[in-house]
Amino acid sequence: MTRQLVLDMLPVTAPTLANYLPGQNAEALAALKSLTPGHAIYLYGAAGCGRTHLARATTQSNGRYLMGPDDTAALEALAHAEGGTPLPARIAVDDVHRMDEAGQAALFALYNRWRESAATAGAFALVVAGDRAPLNMPLREDLRTRLGWDLAFRLEPLSDDDKRAALTAQAADRGLQLSPEVLQWMLTHYERDIRRLSALLIAVDRHSLATGRRITVPLLRAMLADPDSPLT
Numbered sequence: 001m002t003r004q005l006v007l008d009m010l011p012v013t014a015p016t017l018a019n020y021l022p023g024q025n026a027e028a029l030a031a032l033k034s035l036t037p038g039h040a041i042y043l044y045g046a047a048g049c050g051r052t053h054l055a056r057a058t059t060q061s062n063g064r065y066l067m068g069p070d071d072t073a074a075l076e077a078l079a080h081a082e083g084g085t086p087l088p089a090r091i092a093v094d095d096v097h098r099m100d101e102a103g104q105a106a107l108f109a110l111y112n113r114w115r116e117s118a119a120t121a122g123a124f125a126l127v128v129a130g131d132r133a134p135l136n137m138p139l140r141e142d143l144r145t146r147l148g149w150d151l152a153f154r155l156e157p158l159s160d161d162d163k164r165a166a167l168t169a170q171a172a173d174r175g176l177q178l179s180p181e182v183l184q185w186m187l188t189h190y191e192r193d194i195r196r197l198s199a200l201l202i203a204v205d206r207h208s209l210a211t212g213r214r215i216t217v218p219l220l221r222a223m224l225a226d227p228d229s230p231l232t
Helices: 003-008 026-033 051-058 072-079 101-117 141-147 160-173 180-189 194-211 217-225
Strands: 040-044 063-067 090-094 125-130 151-154
Touching: 026 040, 026 051, 026 151, 040 051, 051 063, 051 090, 051 125, 063 072, 072 101, 090 101, 101 125, 101 141, 160 180, 160 194, 180 194, 180 217, 194 217
Parallel strands: 040 125, 040 151, 063 090, 090 125
Antiparallel strands: none
């Protein structure tokens, strides 16, 4: 089994607003927590900044998450649903920078519907996420302007210090004390996404209990190299 297949087996918790680590993005998180129908938020930033986590988390309750490039048909259905058809209270459209012409047309129509319904009983909240600021998006001009119709937030990735503090706190919750060497190895030899790092922490804790060995860098390496490790 390759290392990537082993990584794919690691348990990953569902994204919520509560388990999002804001770092420098506290303002964006607060805005999403208070988001109400009739309002929209555009999130942008480089890979690893947490925009997909936030987009998914926003739609956990009475919402609909769409991966923009892959869900064009569903996006069109929402944008052109019959007037009496209730839409989800929150709709999130992710990775809009990768959308083709058909997807962009559907998102344009959804923005128009969002604005037209904002003051009605059919109002819904809209969260859109991409990798760059609205004016720099590789999209049709009329759609680019709509990305900035309401609030827009640039998301910054967590710093290594933020991740180290988060992993230390999560380890303490599990009754663990990770050495500085283990934390540094996790941050420099593993995926940068905090959810994957948290999943690795859970997996190595289970592996440590199963093998009766304390958590060390050699144990981490051995676990990731062993396809029979109890990762789930």
